[in-house]
Amino acid sequence: MNAKFFLDTNIFVYSLGGTPANKARRAAQLVREGVDSRNGIISYQVAQEFFNVAFRRFAPPMTLAEAEQYLASVFRPMLAVQSSQALLADALRLYERYRLSWYDSLIVAAALEAQCGVLYSEDMGHGQTFGDLRIDNPFR
Numbered sequence: 001m002n003a004k005f006f007l008d009t010n011i012f013v014y015s016l017g018g019t020p021a022n023k024a025r026r027a028a029q030l031v032r033e034g035v036d037s038r039n040g041i042i043s044y045q046v047a048q049e050f051f052n053v054a055f056r057r058f059a060p061p062m063t064l065a066e067a068e069q070y071l072a073s074v075f076r077p078m079l080a081v082q083s084s085q086a087l088l089a090d091a092l093r094l095y096e097r098y099r100l101s102w103y104d105s106l107i108v109a110a111a112l113e114a115q116c117g118v119l120y121s122e123d124m125g126h127g128q129t130f131g132d133l134r135i136d137n138p139f140r
Helices: 009-015 021-037 044-056 064-078 085-098 102-113
Strands: 005-007 040-043 079-081 118-120 133-136
Touching: 005 021, 005 102, 009 021, 009 044, 021 040, 021 064, 040 044, 040 064, 040 102, 044 064, 044 079, 044 102, 064 079, 085 102, 102 118, 102 133
Parallel strands: 005 040, 005 118, 040 079, 118 133
Antiparallel strands: none
8 A cells, every 4th residue: 555645624724723632633643744754745725725724714814924834844745736637637537437526526636646545534435445545534
């Protein structure tokens, strides 16, 4: 099994608190493991969604300085999948075949492109597989 794993947006949101302590601890552990091992992968979509939440829903909102620090220390080491025509085409096929939401289709396509073995997400079916990629809800 591939050691690389993909982290969905909510993992990062939960890792900064504002959620039950056990969920925040598990999310923070996954983020640390992703950065430290260099096996954690995200796409630009994850960074975009995270900052949208951090600027609009965090209380207080994340500051620009905090966002720049988070980008440099957490996201930059994991950013491995950029948007492309191929990624969009793969997401379209996943959307059609599995009836995922559009954004989930993009996440799965990115995890597959990066050849991850696991996609950590609470938004998709725990245990569902897409080829060699398995969905794991780390909060179950």
